Amino acid sequence: MQQLIDEDMQFAAQQYKVLAGKVPATEMPRSYIAAKDSLVTSNTKWWCSGFYPGTLWLIYGHTKDAATKEEALKRLAILEKEKTYTGNHDLGFMMYCSFGTAYDITKDPAYKEVVFTAARSLSTRYRPSIKAIQSWDSSKNFKCPVIIDNMMNLELLEWVSKNGGDKKYHEIAVTHSNTTLQNHFRADNSSYHVVDYNLATGGVWGKKTHQGFADESAWGRGQVWGLYGYTVMYRFTKDGAYLNQANKIAAYLLNHPNMPADKIPYWDFDAPDIPRAKRDASAGAIMASALLELAQYTKGKQRTDYISASETILKALSSPAYRAPLGSNGGFLLLHSVGSLPHQSEVDQPLTYADYYFIEALSRYKKWYL
Template sequence: MNMWQKAIEDAVQKTKVNMERFGDLFPHVSDNDVYLLNPNDDWTDGFWSGILWLCYEYSGDQAFREAARKTVASFKQRLEKNVALDHHDIGFLYSLSSKAQWIIEKDEAAKALTLQAADVLLKRWRPKGQYIQAWGPEGDEHNGGRIIIDCLMNLPLLYWAYEQTGDAKYKEIAVTHANLSRRYLVRGDDSSFHTFYFDQENGEPLHGGTHQGYRDGSTWTRGQAWGIYGFALSYRYTKDPLYLETSKRLARYFFERLPEDNVVYWDFNVPVDADTKRDSSASAIASAGALELLDHLPQDDADRKFLEDGIQRSMNGLVDKYATIGKPDAQGFIEHGSYHVRGGNAPDDYMIWGDYYYLEALLRLEKGLKGYWYE
């Protein structure tokens, strides 16, 4: 059994135990190594569903399938009751739950639910500014003109809806937002802003900023990772070479800055000392995203070897030094993720999205399973 297989088997076993621990609740981040649970009312709840579907595809164990299907039923109720859906993370919620079920089982009810979710995401579209608003109600004084780099991972829900329906509005909005993100969130040195603000009335660009990074002009490592993966997915759906180029630029910036143990700190510009927090989830996302990027590069591409080495270094670092292999009671797959360091919110804990992308990257490497961002 190679190291990837060992890590996958460990994650699958932990998921089986977690199914009993969590019951009908959803894990978010941990506190003292115990996952905090919620009744499907947070932006992160799709990642648990995605982990269950990945475990089912890998193992064929019907227990994972039944647990995953139960989460989809919960997401159906969440949409019907409109529980905590007033944000842009609808793609994270429904791509990894109901869309995953459609991809695996071709369940028509799951497809219909996912299309309804895409319509919920469209409600975040602001025609005056030509962007998808990240947070808050329309007209919100602070967030009304804000986009964030995370949203690139929600756009695949709209691309998919276009493919399923032929309705051009889904793709047009996704492309418009991706282009705006490329222009204003990606800097000339290939780093990235976490957020950018626009005038709500006329769409004029105002300034870059951050919410979870070290400072407005720094590069939040998880944001850089979202950009790697998100632009690679926009390329998959549109074949616009500018998206491929942007994903490569962001990936090179990320992997050129790996620290000695190959797992990144929470921000590329934060002063580093013995107490500086890591973000293992950023390394997991970047690895999965770079694996997606490699799917689109020819074998003789000048950046291919560098990207392959970066992925290997990152994943080796996670498996060797951050994974909970050999800790059967651990609830998370990888330690030392960070949610919001400056805000004091889970600065050094398990992150359910870190666990998801870690497992997705492992399954890409070992089995060619690629998650649920596209069919």
């Protein structure tokens, strides 16, 4: 694993120089369409805007490559203005994965201030009547949607609260986690993607999907968002209910009859065309990173199984089946992720968050298990 991690990190440093050479100075990379040899970019308000600079910082943390740091600094500079964005719940992805990662590596107090401001912005999405953070604004499809992905943005609130910020952020994160625990999960510990709330009464209008196969199906990435989110919440609170939920989600995933041998999930565990269904490398990378942390809080066979599953995933993602050849794939690291198959968006393409959680998982393995 030491050799694999070192080789992956050196590859990432080189490959991201290819990507850096393609991205306009005022935009962020989003994906790549191989058939058209076309890089897809976004503005800084796109929910994935923090992953590229975050990945650069993680790579720099391992390689100390000066060009990687220079590119990371350039991208933080165009992203910083989004610290006051309140248009959706994604401030954690946008600002904690970027500026939070930068602060972890550099301890620059300016980055900490950005993260604090972002937490304040995110807290404005909290809705007391439903005891949760509203993910998206109302639309023709949803009145007050809360998505399982939102568990990932609580790390921003908890970290700020723990590091000198307002304690209300911790209270919001805990309340949101408890509401999600109550309403988002089925008896088998799979999760719905979207729970739509009635703002007036606090009740539930409906439980649906937006990116999964069906309302009652288990959207692949949604399951691992929940796994990662409750693991993080246990880190900050030491509430056994969160650890219990994380372990139950892990059991659901690792014992699922439709989990492939290489542990890279199908885009939806209930996709009708399994085993021909598309795989989602991003879900695999997120799961590997989450399991490596969850193993820190467990013992015996459970701990060993989590580490072993993560190793299986990381070896698969490091193989030619999922890792792009140097210089290809538009500069992205991983092949074969799925953004939203129902919308035919980013299907079987590279994604910035797949790369981010892949590098995070490698960094965690090196830090905790070598």
